Amino acid sequence: MRRFFYTIDSDNADAPLLPKLSELSQGSDIELPDSIIHHWCRVLRANVGDQGILFDGFGGEYQVQLQTISKKKAIATLLLHLDDDRTAPIISKIGLVMSRGERMDYAIQKATELGVTAIQLLSSHHGEVNLKPAQVEKKLAHWQQVAIAACEQCGLNRPPLILAPLSIRDWLAPTESPNNKTAVSPIVSTLSKDKYYQVLESAADLRLQMSVPAAGQPAKPEILETVLKQESPYIELLIGPEGGLSDDECQKAESVGFAPWQIGTRVLRTETVPVVALTTLLALYSYNK
Known part of the structure; x- marks a missing residue:
């Protein structure tokens, strides 16, 4: 049906x-x-x-x-x-630097199918997209609808929240931006206040910065498998643009607890990373259980 x-x-x-x-x-x-x-x-x-x-x-x-x-x-x-609940066993929020056109739609669609809980839209130094204030409402509604359509197709019955764009600096240091309020599309305004999503306001059990392959960086943070043994771990992922995060952005992310995580030896496109990262987390979670 x-x-x-x-x-x-x-x-x-x-x-x-x-x-x-x-x-x-x-x-x-x-x-x-x-x-x-x-x-x-x-x-x-x-x-x-x-x-x-x-x-x-x-x-x-x-x-x-x-x-x-x-x-x-x-x-x-x-x-x-x-009374079916098809939500993923891992609570996840992706900080995703915005990309253009169908690539962004693809990233949101596939992350939804894999059970992401929320996607925080970000702008960054090397990012391709910086929305003007007049564009935000329309783009936010579009991307929320992409997530909802993915739920309708795949069977999820709790759509992920698509959170209004922030600069990566504001997201990594919210206390420095007191006027920075997270917003969602009106289509999920009331839903976003449901207790299911309240965990997103708390500190994550683990923060991971998806990094390009580099010498000297661990392939997997040691704490990852320990966190995945929890019943419902909450993990935040930071995914940069095609050009990667700037050195300052990487340093800022690490200073607030984002551990570098590189998967494999190839440089993945920004729309591929959510698929690979979420799939890997779910596989490791199942393995650890």
């Missing part, structure tokens, strides 16, 4: 929140948001009686059946709650 993200937030800031799916009882009828109507009813040409899966990010998912479809409205009935 097709899966769709049911956001309880509206594009209209003055509109009331929709109810969480968990607040509704089996057999309740719900009016579907415009985004689902467009995708399911118009693009996929669903018919009355068709069934699908809705998830709102607050846990589990719900089997529903279409009851009515009109030009501007569609009603579905909640049939069954499915």
Whole structure:
């Protein structure tokens, strides 16, 4: 069955929140948001009686059946709650220096499929992308939607949060930037306050700086396997741009606890690193269990 993200937030800031799916009882009828109507009813040409899966990010998912479809409205009935939790055993936040076009979309899509919890968008000295203030809302909404679409495809029911861009300096030293507030797209504004994501506000169990192969650097920090023996370790990854992080940025990262980690002997593209790093962490976690 097709899966769709049911956001309880509206594009209209003055509109009331929709109810969480968990607040509704089996057999309740719900009016579907415009985004689902467009995708399911118009693009996929669903018919009355068709069934699908809705998830709102607050846990589990719900089997529903279409009851009515009109030009501007569609009603579905909640049939069954499915208490499946497909989140990764590792809580992870990636600090990802932004790249251009499809490469950035690819990095977010694949990191989502591998279970990343949040992606902090970053700008850096050698980075290709520095968004103007007027661009931020539109790009943030686009990248959050890329993550949501990946969840719909792969089966995750808690989408990762895509966090508004910061300079790498501000991210590494938040106490030096008191006016620096982490923001998310309105589509996940309420969801971001859910207790599941609160761990992101605490200190990580391990911080890793993905580095290019260099003589004298360890292939794997010694503490990594110890941390991966924890039940739900929280790991932060810092991934630089195509040109790499500057020497000052590398030194700053190390000064706040980011241990250099290089995987293999080849220099990977920035959109490849999240895939390789998250896959390696999940494999090592499984091995250590």
